[in-house]
Amino acid sequence: MASGFPRDVETLAPEARSGGVNVVHARIARIADALRTRAGEKARNAATIRVANTSIAALLGLTLLANLIALATPIITLAVFDFVVRGGARLTLAALCASGALALVYELAVRRERAAHATDAGARVAARLAASLFRIVLETGVRGRAVAVSTQVERFRALRRLRNTLTGPVVAAALDAPFALVFVTVLFLYAGPIGYVPLAAYAAHAAASHLLRPFATAASQHSARARRALAAALAESATKRETLEALGMHEAWAARVQSLAVEAAQRRRRETMAEAASDAASHAVTSLAVIAALWLGAAQITTGAMTIGGVVAALMVVWRAIAPVEMLFRARGAVGDAGRTLRKAAGASRHDRRARESHHSPHRFEGRIAARGLVVRHEAATAPALRGISFDVAPGETVAICGPASSGRSTLLMALLGLQPSESGTIAFDGRDLRGLDRGSLRVSAAYAPQRVSLFHGTVAQNIRLMAPGADDALVEAALREAGVVLPHRALPQGVDTRLKRGGVGQIDESLRVRIMLAGLYAKRAPILLLDDPGAFLDRDGDRAFVAQLERLRGVATVLLVTNRPSHMRACSRIIRLEHGMIVTDGPTEKVLGG
Template sequence: MTGMPSNRGRPGRVQPDGVSMSADAARALAASLREGQIGAFKAESDVAACLMPLLRALNWRGTGRRIVEAMPHFANDLTLADLRNTLAELGYRTVARPLRQAGAVDPRVLPALLMTEDGRPYVLYGRRADGGFDVFDGRARGEAVLAETEITGTLFLVATTERRSEQRKERQDNWVGQMFRRFNPLTRRLFAMTFVLNLMALVVPLFILTVYDRVIPAQSTDLLIPLGLGVLGVFAFEAGFRFVRSRMLALVAGRLEQIIATSVFRKILALPSSLTESAPLGAQVARMREFDSLRDLFTGTVVTVLLELPFALLFIAVIALLGGWIALVPVAMMLVFAVVGLLLLPTLRRRVAATGRARAERHAFLVETVSNLRTVREAGVEGIWAERFRDLNAEALLSQFKSSQIHMTLQTVAQGIMMAAGVLTIAVGVVQVLGGVMTIGALIATMALVWRVLSPIQNLFLTLMRAEQAQNAVRQINQLMRMPEEERRGTGSTIERRWAGRVALNRVSFRYSQTSEPAIFGLNLVVEPGQMLAITGANGSGKSTLLRLILGLYRPQAGQVTLDGLDIRQLDPGEVRRTIAYVPQETHMFYGTIAQNLRMANPVAGDDDIRRALDLAGLWHEVQQLPQGLDTRFGDQSFQQLNAGFRQRLSLARGFLRDAPVLLLDEPAQALDEAGDRALCAALERLKGTRTIIMVSYRPSHIRMADAVLVLDAGVPALYGAPDDVLAKLPKGLL
C-alpha cells in the first residue's frame, strides 16, 4: 500500500433524507466525520473506525446526535453486523457481493465497504487511473492506496433506501397475521418437508403388510433382508429431515420472538404518555411476559401438529385402499374429538382468562413491591405485604389448579377416544378379514395408520389450553398495535433548526380523564426568548401539568402550544423534546455510569461538556471524589442510596447538558441544601437571558430572579406580573 488519496473528485452520494442544515451544524458534523469521533464514541474496533469515513464518502448530511442514536447502545467496538444495522438506521441498505475476481469492482458502485478474507475492513473511495483504489484502512486508521490485486474478499455495496417511519400508525386489524405472512416462504418449505416425512411414514405400515402377507407365508428371508435395510435407510433419511425441520421451526420461533418483542417495545415507547402512565408498571411487564406464549407455540408441539394435520387425509385414503369402510373409524373418532373440544372450549377459555389475570396481578404486585421495597420497609408493613402476596399467590395457584383439572380431563378423554379407536379398528377389521376383504397384514398395517391419523388430532386436543393462551396473546398484540401513537414526522430527527425559544399557549385546556376536573383551563401565556418565568401555586394547581404540556408529553383537549410560532402537534415529538431541556420533580437514573446517564440528554456530549454541566450544578468536585469519577456505576437501588441533594443536582446537570433554547425546571430546589441552592441560583443567573427558562418553585429567592411570575389556581391563572408585584399580592402561607 502506497500513497495518500485526495478527496477531490471523489464520487459521493446524496443524503437520503434530503434535509437542510445550518452552517454551524454542517461544520460540526464535518469536523466529527473528519476526526472519526462524535461525543463519547471512540472507534475501538477496525470496523468501527470505518463508520465515519464511509459516511463522509457518502456525503451523509444530518446531525451527530442522529449518528449516535443509530448506533448500538454505548458501543465503541462495532461488529460488521452492528455497522450494517447502523447504516440501515441512517437510511442506507447494504448488500454483500463476494468478489470472484481480484479488483473486479465497478467504480460506479463506490463508495463501498470491503471486508478482506483475513477480516480487514476498508472503505473503497474510488478507482485511480493506474488501476489502484483509494481506500481508508480500518486497521491502520488512515487513508491509503490498494493495488487491484489486493481487492479481494466481500464487497458491501451501499445504497440509499426509502426509510419508513418506525412510529407509523399500525391500523391493521390483524398485525400478527401480517407478520406471519412474512414467513410464507419458510412455511411452504415446512409443508413440503412435512409432506415428504408423511410419505416416509407410510413405509412402516407397508413394511408390516409385506412381511405378514408375503415374507411369512413364503418363509423368504432373502426378501426380508433388503426390505429391512430399505426401511432402516428410510428411517435415517427421515431423522435427517426431522432435524432440518426442527431447526427451521427454531429459526422461525427465534425470529418471531425478536420481531414481536422489538415491535411491542417500540410500540410502547411510541404510545402517548397519557396511555402509558395510567397503567401500573407491573401490569405492563406482565403483559410483555404473556407474549412469550407465541414463542412457545412454535417451540412446542402445536405447530408440528398443525403441519401434519392436513396430511391425515392421505393416511385415511391409504386405509380405505387397504380395508374399505374401516376408514370410517378414524373419521368418526376425529368427529368425536371435535365435538368434545367444542363442548369444553367455553370452560377452557374462562379458566385460561382467569389464570392469566391472576398471574398478571401477582406479577404486577411483585414488580411494584420490589420497585418500592425501601418504602415498604420504611413504613414497616412487611407483614401486610406478605399477607397480600399470599392471597394473590393463592388465587393464582387456585386458578392454575382448576386449569390443570381441565387439562387432566382432556388427557383422560383423549386416552379414552384413542382406546376406543383401537378397539373399533380391530373389531371392524376382524369382520373385514373374516369376510375376505382384508388380510391379516392389511389389518395390522391399518392399525398403525389409524394411530398415525389420530396421533396429531390427540396432540392438538391436548394443546387446546396452550393454543387458547396463544390466541389471547394474539388478541392483546393486535389490540396494542391498533392503539394510537404519537405523531412522528419521519425526517424531523435530522433537521437542524435554529430555535429562538419562544413558548406560547393559546387558550389551552387539559384534563386527565373525561370525569376529572380540568387540570389546565383556558390558559393564555407567552414566554419570550431568553425570558425567565416562575410558576407557583398551591398543590394540584396544574404547575407540573403545564410543563408537561409544553414538553409535548400531554396533548391539550383544546387550544394549542406553540414553539417559535409552530404548533408542537405539527412537529416531531422527538425534535420538540430535544429542543426543550426538562428537569422533573422526581429524579430517575438507569443502570450505568454517571457519564452514560448524563449523555441521555445529549448523546454527542464530550467529557468537557459533562464537566461543565456538573460544574454548573455544583457537583463536579463531588463526582471527582468518587472512586471511578464519571465512570462510577449505579443502578436503581444504589442510586436511591445516594443523598437526595446529590441526586437532584445530578438531574440538574443532565438538564444543563442539553444545549436547548428552552429549559423547564419542576421544583429544582427540592432536596437541595444551602450550598446546592446557591449553586442553582448561580446557574440560573448565568443562564438567564441565554435560554428561555420556565421554573416551578415555591422559594421567594427563586421567584425574585424571574422576569415574570405566574400564579395558578386550579389550572386557571390567578396572578401574573413582575415578581415584586406578585409576591406582594400572594396570600399568606402559599410560599
C-alpha cells in the same frame, strides 16, 4: 412541486433570503434524516417479508418431506408381515430393517432441521410482538389509564406464554395438521373404509372442543382473576406496609391475603380439572379411533380384502393422521391465549404503523410552541400547579424557565409533552392543538431530559440509541463530544461499547451519566428540546460543554431549559420566571438579568 416532495422545502428559499442560515441548515438536516428513515424502514420491511416468505416455504417443504418419509415405516412393516414372515427370508428382513433405520434417521434429521427453522421463525415473531405488547404496557399510563402493577405483570406473562407457544411443540403439530390429509388419502387408497376413522376422530375432537370450551374458558378466566387479586394484595402489602403497621391492620390484612390465596388455589384446581377432562376426552377419542380401525381391519381380513400386515400398517397410518390434531386439541388453551395476544399485538402494530407513518413523514414540527390560559392541577392537590400560563416561543428560540422550588417549572415541561393533563387552557405546536396531535409523533420531534438521570443497563452506545434509534457510530461519537465526553475516556475503557451496569450508578460519576443522557438528546437532532435542569449535576467541564451546546442550538432548535444558574440563563435568548405557578417575568435575557 413533485408529488411526495417534502413541503418544508418550499419555505427554504424565503428563509435563506431572510438570512436564517442556521435554521435552513437545521431544516435541511431534518428533511434528509426523515427521508433516510423512510427509505430504511421500507428496506427493513422488504427484507422482513423476504425472510418470512423464505422461512414459510422452508417449513412447508420440510414438513411435506418429513411426512412422506414417515410413510416408509408402515410400508416396511407391511413388507415384513406379508413377505418376510410368510417366506422366512432373513436377508430380506435385514435389508428392510436397515431401510427402516435409514428412513428413521432421515426423518429425524428433517424434523430437526424443521424444528430449527420453526424455533428461529417463532423467536423472530415473538421478538417483533414483544415490542408491540411492551408498547401497550408503556402507553396505558400515558393515555391516562391507571393500570395495576399486577395487571402489567400478567401482560408480560402472556407474552412469555406466547413465546413458549411459538417456539414449542404446538408449532410442529400445527405444521403437521394440514399434511395429515396425506395419510388420510393413503388410507382411502389402500385400506378403504379405515380412511373414515381419522375423519371421524377429527369430528369428535371438534365436538368435544365445542362442548368443553365454555367450561375451560370460565375456569381459566376465574383462575386468572383470582391470581390477579392475590398479586394485587401482595403488592399492596409491600407498598402500604407503614399504613398497615400504623393502623394495626396486620391480622385483618393477613386474613384477607390468606382468603385470596385459598380462592386462587381453588380456582387453579378447577382449571386443572378442566384441563384434565379435556386430556381425558382427547385420549378417549384417540383410543376409540384405534379400536374402530382395528375392528374395520379385522373385518377386511375376514373378507380377504386386507392382510394382517396391511392392517398393522393402516393402524400406524391412523395414529400418524390423528396425532397432530390430538396435540392441537390438548393445547387449545395455549393456542387461544396466543390468538388473543396476537390480536392485541396486531392492534398495537396497526397503531404503531400509523404512528410510524406520522413520525417518518418529512414534515416535522418546526418548533413553534404556544400556551394559552394553561391550568394544571396535580392529582389530589387542592391548588393548581400552573395558573393561567400563556406564552409564545418562536422556532429556534432558547428559553430559560427559572423560579423557586415548586413553582411549576417541571410541571410545565410535562404538560408540554402531554404527560401531565391540563385542567383548562390549550397547548399548540406549530399552531396545532396538542389534544389533536399524535403523542408519539410529538415525542419524535421533541427531546426531553428529566430531572433524574435515566440510563439503562447496556452499553453507552445502546443508551444513546434508545433516545436516537437512527444514530450511527459517527453520530454517537459526535453527540458525546458535544456533551463534553471526549474519547478515549478513563471512565469508559471500551469507549461507546463500555457496558453500564444498573444504568452506571456507582460505576461512573453523576456528571458523566448526565452527559451521556444529553448526548442521546443531541444525537436525536430533534427540533424541540425540553431540558429539566440537567446542569444541576454537571461538573465544571460538563457545564462548559453544556453552555457551549446551548449557544450552538440558538436558531437551530427550540429549547426550553429549566434552570436557576445565571451562566445557563445567559446562554439563552429569553427568560421566563415562574412563582406559585404563574409567570411573573418574561423577556429578553439582557433585560431580565440586567434588571
